[in-house]
Amino acid sequence: MKKRRITLRARLTLVYGSLFLSAGVVLLGVTYMLFDQQLGRGGELSVHSDSSVGAATQQGASLDGRNWVESEQKRLNDAATASLVTQGGIALVVVAGAASGFGWLIAGRVLAPLHRVTETARRIAAAPAADRGLHERIALDGRDDEVKDLADTFDLMVERLDRSFDGQRRFVANASHELRTPLTVGRALVELAVHRKSASPDVKQLGESLLEINDRHERLITGLLLLAGSENHVPEPQPVDLADVVAHVAAQSSPAAERAGIVLHAEAGPAPTTGDALLLERLVQNLVENGVRHNTGAGGWVRVISRRREDDRVEIEVSNTGPEVPPYEIPSLFEPFRRLGTERLVTAKGAGLGLSIVRSITRAHGGSVTAHPRPTGGLTLTVTLPQDPDGN
Template sequence: MKTHPPKKRPVKQKRRITLRARLTLIYGGLFFAAGIVLLGVTHVLFAQQLDRGGDLSVHSDSSGDASSGRDAPSDSLTWVADEQKRLHDAATASLITQGGIALTLVGGVAAGFGWLIAGRVLAPLHRVTDTARRIASAPAAGRGLHERIALDGRDDEVKDLADSFDLMVEQLDRSFDGQRRFVANASHELRTPLTVGRALVELAMHRTTASPDVKRLGEDLLAINDRHERLINGLLLLAGSENHVPERQSVDLADMVTHVTAQSTPEAEKAGITLYEEADQAPTTGDALLLERIVQNLVENGIRHNSGDGGWVRVTSRTLEDGRAEVEVSNTGPEVPPYEVPTLFEPFRRLGTERLVTAKGAGLGLSIVRSVARAHGGNVTARPRPDGGLTVTVTLPHHGRIPPRG
């Protein structure tokens, strides 16, 4: 019975405060702090001035009464002190209340202007971010590198950042363009001599004067030539499979499983391996030839790297609960250490062998599977079977849903 790993709960991303909001808070906070300090200093100076004026008034009144020879009534001094305290408290309250209101209003206006100014200052950074996001979300690597920021304006740190970004993108564009030209030229330059060599060998083998030794040599040369052709075709497909899939059409992986199984049955029977097919509906979208190549590579890999007579390969297609399409290929074979599984997806890598091309294949099967799956927005996982062999699972997006790249 197959067990599925527990589903991971989506991690909620914390709401972040934008740089514009942080700058506004900093501007506003500094303004309010400076305003509170200014209001406090004003209050202290105002209170000192009031106290000094009151003392002078009382002292003057006391001197006048003494010079006239009469003692000032105690209630008059008390009344003057009370009036002085009342005026001091009223002036202080008025200063704090009205000053606080004025500080709040002016601080709000300052924060608003700070928000607008921060937006103007950060506008070039938004332009850099938008351009980088468009390039990163391009449907294939290297397809959006023609865009440039081309930021105009004053020569400052932001313009230096934009110019450095444009320079980096330009260099990447040249690199990808050179890679595309190399693949196009290699497709012709590498296939042509192999085709000519195959034709010459077949011509020599089919001559009436050809000896048995020549025919055996021709068969060996044709086998070597065929192995080289598979290697070159695999390399070219691996180089081009990560490109954008321009035309997507609705396909059912079940049809591909049935077709590939029927084609691979003679090869499996010749190797003494039984093919099992469980083709349930698994609709998805993509390039039909590339998706068929996924199933074909997995089946061929299961047949070639098997235990021989009595072995089996099981090909299954299904639709998951969330609507994604899945194809799974399991096979018997030698035991696969878990730590060796990630290296099997590297080019020219096979279990227990060096990076050499052998008669069993070029070591590109699983690399091509992973590359094609990623080009379609899917993913590939592999796990060793307890009794030996491997189980490879390819999961593709829901029918009609194309996830963004990146």
């Protein structure tokens, strides 16, 4: 449950009202003391005057009469004091309420530019992708004060971010061209070799395999560039069952695992989600390749499991045997070009991008990835993704 908070405007109003009320209480107290002191002096003078008059009139007034005068004087003093305190207190409360109301209005007027900054920042943060909405500016007008400095600084920060994302988009466009060009040239050369009249059946079969691999690489590059261009956002997610992805990747990866002396176990349970099927396939493939590469060699194993959870999530769990991994090295595994020691590599060295791509694809699909070292060595990597609400 979200904890209720007191807004800055309300706090400023409370401060204004409290300060005015405290000053009014002090002023009322001082007035009461001075008034009471003045009434005391007036009573003494009145009593002395009555005594003098009595002596002059040869004891014309009795002792009871003098007591009545004193009691009447005291009653009048008490009534005047009570009237002062009561009416002064009522007036103080009314004026304090009016001061709080004016304080609320003034605080709202003073904080209005801050609300404008907050609303602009909220709209930028709520954009479907990080680079959307960065064209907005606060452009605050008015007097040159601290609030305007804050708004101008915010505009400068957003402008620099906008330029940075523009540079990233240009880089993605250039990278797209540079990556696709060699694949296109390779495809043309393979097709030329396959369609030659002198091509043997083995060459044609090899060419078909190479064309299939080339096609997959082209689609993968397209997906990764789309992912980078949309800032970790899949624009058109489609229903995907991770069970099919796990079964497909396990079938493809089994020969390489067998050559390394590692047994690959696959438990493809139903796990419906939404996203890009090619990127999800790359995610599972990277996890499996990472489990095979960082293993003990002959006698090792890799287990990949897909399943549906009870909290409307699905997950892929990949565990493997291997050397013990210190817990402090776990966070660095997901950083680009960060690998464990080369002595842990069984097969060819990787580029150090496998798990960083896994994390990027997982975030693009609204999921999370965690890694935990196994007590006997190796790792358990778990990818959690939202479940497709329409999945069976």
